Amino acid sequence: MLKVELRSLEYEDLVLEEKGWAKALGIDLEPQLCSDPLEIHCELSKEDDLISAKGWVKGKMLLACDRCLKEFENPYKSFFEVRYRSSGADEDPDGVEVFPEGEFEIVYFEGELLDVGEQIRQTILLSVPMRFLCREDCRGLCGGCGVDLNFGTCVCSEPPPDSRWEALKNIKL
Numbered sequence: 001m002l003k004v005e006l007r008s009l010e011y012e013d014l015v016l017e018e019k020g021w022a023k024a025l026g027i028d029l030e031p032q033l034c035s036d037p038l039e040i041h042c043e044l045s046k047e048d049d050l051i052s053a054k055g056w057v058k059g060k061m062l063l064a065c066d067r068c069l070k071e072f073e074n075p076y077k078s079f080f081e082v083r084y085r086s087s088g089a090d091e092d093p094d095g096v097e098v099f100p101e102g103e104f105e106i107v108y109f110e111g112e113l114l115d116v117g118e119q120i121r122q123t124i125l126l127s128v129p130m131r132f133l134c135r136e137d138c139r140g141l142c143g144g145c146g147v148d149l150n151f152g153t154c155v156c157s158e159p160p161p162d163s164r165w166e167a168l169k170n171i172k173l
């Protein structure tokens with residue numbers, strides 16, 4: 001599971017290693033974003049009231065190419081690093097959050113169980129590419145005949161001749 005008891009981090013660091021279908025791991029995502037079982041690696045350590053979690057998630061997503069519309073597999077291995085803080089922990093006296101290294105998001109949680117599942121879910125959502133391309137140089141579909149230009153040749157009729165050249169031909173020398 002992706003939950004850790006706070007007590008178990010008191011004296012030693014922990015490594016979570018999980019492999020399984022997102023649903024079985026308690027991660028709620030659209031099935032095409034995790035079309036293969038996920039592999040998760042997460043290192044946890046506690047210092048004072050901050051728990052650091054860093055690691056990666058590996059999986060595959062099924063996307064439809066923006067150009068040729070074919071479905072393709074997009075494997076990913078995405079890294080994350082986050083700090084957790086129990087919301088029961090004492091607030092800073094002046095109410096200002098002091099970030100130990102200034103660059104990590106701090107996620108508050110309640111209770112004695114820390115669940116890194118939401119962090120994994122966010123990491124996968126951030127791995128969705130901006131453009132869906134089955135390959136960088138996908139040639140897409142012809143806008144005329146609809147043929148997949150990666151595999152076939154366009155069967156549209158010849159484009160109309162350029163009228164500027166036609167005009168030249170008619171010039172009598």
Ligand SMILES: [Zn+2]
Pocket residue numbers: 065066067068069070133134135138139140
């Ligand atoms: Zn494509």
Ligand SMILES: [Zn+2]
Pocket residue numbers: 142143144145146147154155156
């Ligand atoms: Zn065509």
